[in-house]
Amino acid sequence: MKNWLKNFSLTTRLSIAFSAICCIVFVSIGLLSYHNMQQLLAKQLDQNLIARVERIEIFLQDQESFQILIKHPSLYENMLGKEDNLLILKNQQQSLIEINPLKVHIPNTTESKTITFLNNQSKFATTRLAYKTVVFNDQHYQLIAGTQLDEAQSILDQYLWKLILYSLLGIVMASLLGRWVGLYLLKSLNNLIEQTYKIQGTQLHQRIEDKSTTVEVEQLRAAMNAMLEKIQINYDQLARFSEDIAHELRTPLNNLMGQTQIMLMQSRPKQELEQLLYSHLEEYERLSKMIDNMLFIARSESRDYILEKEHIDLSHLILELIDYFEFLAEDRQMSFVLQLEKELQIYGNADLLKRALSNLIINALDYGLKDHDIVISTKSIENAVEIEILTTNIFIDQQHLNHLFERFYQIDSSRHSKAKTGGLGLSIVKSIMMLHNGEANVYNSHRGVVFSLRINI
Incomplete structure (x- = not known):
């Protein structure tokens, strides 16, 4: 079914779905209407039989009318007017009145003080019967009235065909209307598809301008x-x-x-x-x-990169790096100033964090001024640890700050300072922070440029 639907557009699928829903709704309503009509006709038929039995009871209350009806049953048959109607009045010895022109089989009936209904046979019934036991002159009489089911069935058949015709007509009209509505509603989507097709690989500056009401x-x-x-x-x-x-x-x-x-x-x-x-x-x-x-x-940057992490004492890690770079700083007549919070623990990869901090320290040593300090500080903020490396009296123009972590980005035309990292030092720092779900930022303070690393604890 799914493979079959793949060959159709969204509009066609919506039309098919709408048609299927209409089929279910119309068929359900049709079946419910047919069932209600069937019950209504059966109830009306039973009410007619009740009226007929009550009418005969009125005749029985008058002795003269009763005798005339027994002697001349054809009178009542003429009153009924239809050859398919049935009336039987009998006592325990004999049938006093028997109007049964179609010779319908009458099943055995028991005494009943109220009007009771039954069909002439359990399967394929042709006649609906109503009977009641009446007492007249201290004698019990069985009164049976009946009518054929053909007329009601004929009405039901006509009603069923009309239901089928109207349901099919409704389904067709609803399907056509559903397709028209689908085309109207998806018109903006089709326009969006056409505009998207016009955007080529060499025209990425183009945007989809036409707004939709959907x-x-x-x-x-x-x-x-x-x-x-x-x-x-x-x-x-x-x-x-x-x-x-x-x-x-x-x-x-x-x-x-x-x-x-x-x-x-x-x-x-x-x-x-x-x-x-x-x-x-x-x-x-x-x-x-x-x-x-x-x-x-x-x-x-690959999702498959597996990073081994451990709990790290941040202060101890930074002190190890300072011991390594201290001689280089002295050679350049610079010094480190440490402002480290004690017992700061982070969860990460020690080698990669050393690499990131080393790149920032090398950057500070390369661009720092003689007889100036490089301030390294750590502090805990909410659920994170922040490491800042300040190069005093060195400032970077605002236009460059947002691009410093890009690959091979340079502030000046000289490239000799990139020899140690191949022009990718700050990009590596950013990548390492991304692996630790952290951030790498740079900003100018009143004392100088600050590179900041933020690592979630």
């Missing part, structure tokens, strides 16, 4: 425009990333080729060749570092 379609239009906005942003980032990576790879490759070509122009002493190899080795290490960083970022 709430659901309007919500879909807004969602699709939001999706296009995200796709455009990601597309622009990918294009910029492709340009940056091409530039980053081209620079060391050009250096390698240029140096090699110069060396090949003439014979060189062994010492120059060794220096060339060392220079090449540095470029190779830079390329290798860049590729490793790119692979790490790609893996971290």
